[in-house]
Amino acid sequence: MACPNEGCTSRVPRGALAEHRQHCQQGFQQRCPLGCGATLDPVKRTRHNCYRELHNAWSARQERSRTLLLCLLRRVRWLHRATSVVRRELAQLSNFLEEDTALLEGTSQEEAKVAPEGNAGAEVVGEPRANIPCK
Template sequence: MAEAEMCLHCGGYDVEMFVDVPDEDLICSICKGVLRCPVRAACHHIFCKKCIMQWLKRQQTCPCCRKPVSQSLIYVMFKLSKAIGRLKIKCRNEIRGCRTTFALSEQYCHSIVCPFELISCPFQGCRAQLLRRDLEVHSQHCEHWRQPCHMGCGTMLSQSTRTQHNCYQDLRRQYEVRQQSHRAIAATLQRKMRKMQNTMAHMKRQISLICESLQVMDDLEEVIEDEEEPVIGPAGSITNSNSSS
């Protein structure tokens, strides 16, 4: 069973976690742990699903009787899985002081509330590892503690500022800062508006001058055309109006 030893603890539950010693029929012959998601092969031997699937990657025979095993003829044993789920286990935090026992199927539900569960401080920058039951006390003194004001003013508080925090003063200070910002923006817009008005007035003057210049040019062209019109003289002779008589 050298190959079976290679799969030790690869699929089943650790026997030591159970309150009572599990029955031999509930032990996986591959990993030597209590069956996790038990499946039965055609030869009626039972294994953890993960264990037998890994075994069949190397050889297609039963690790117990060496008979051929086909993946298509492996069946999940739901009733046995439920029976194993009812077995009593010890909390994984027993070494830290938890003496609670519960059904295997309730392991996750207990782990999320167990006061002896080792967890990380939730505040960014703090690397402390502590028991869940100590988290509240730690939070009251953690230098990385950061939370928004519970009154809803939006101010992010720290351990050093939350005792002196005053929502009214902070809101008034924020209001004054915004007012100053708005006044500065309004003044800038007014300056830009005056500059645009001056530019428009200058452009109007330039356009007016251009129009006057064009009118003068038109009048001058008319005068020149009038002076250059031919005059019919005696006996039908044509002379220029500018030529001397």
Template sequence: MSGGHDVELFVEAPDHDLLCTICRCVLRCPVKVACNHVFCKTCILQWLRRQETCPCCRKPINPSCMFVMYGLSKTISRLRIKCNNEGCSATFPLSEEFLHSSTCRFQWVPCPHQGCGSVVPRSALEVHSQHGEPWSQLCSLGCGTLLTQTTQPQHNCYRQLRQQVAAQRQSHRAIASALRRKMRRMQAAMTHVRRQVALICESLDVMEEGEVEMYEGFEEENSTEDSNTSSSSSSS
């Protein structure tokens, strides 16, 4: 990849002294080395990774002795260039290249809508958004609504959030009502269990009383038999 500016971009052919010896393009961030030769900063650094000599005179180069030529860089930034977008005839200083590309109507830009994936000229972006392929994206204001090409014009964040809150409240009421019904069923079941336990306890008490009466009756019978036996023995 070239480190400098493409010569074909410039309205007028740049002076030969403004060209980098390595990439043969107009200097970008020009730096001067100890032997007074000037190169693009990116180009000379890449060159020095392979060999530590000047590409022009082969003298040794110390990277720490290089310095950026800010005056020359400012001069180059004032040279006029042409827009490289097809159909655009604008010319402007090199320093305004980024500003122009960010507003040029002929610049090809990706559709900002999620799921579209199309790349169209900036001048056709609005028409594409209205009549292009279906797309969807989350609301840019952060309400979380997934919008489509059809629903975006009618979307209102405040109304949407109110509807979401109302739906959540209704859902919470339904959950609370279901929990209350479940608690009532559990309470009824517990009451029924308590009644059954009470009946079982009463039955056990009755059984215990009957066993005591049976035991006492059995004891009385035994005592009477013993008395009768003793009386018969005495009479004899």
């Protein structure tokens, strides 16, 4: 009989075929019979199941994707909370500035009402105006 190992051209008696296959040099490395393309030695070939390996790899990748997605969702929630806090603080700051501006405008209007209309900025006779720089 011809040796069934890919690449082996030996012909052996039918009774010696099992022994030949154990020691055949071509039998040490063969492609996966299921078609995945892996080159396998006889020990690996008996345990090899590319469908199971593919399923395990797919499951591991799916679990990794789930973990990454959960991490991303946590970060988005944190960012949403941080943005809400900043938005609230900006609203409070805006209200504070509006109140402050209203107070300042109200004070300026009251000072204008209190000052005599004809005397604003007038010089006292004989005394020069003070030349004070603005700070």
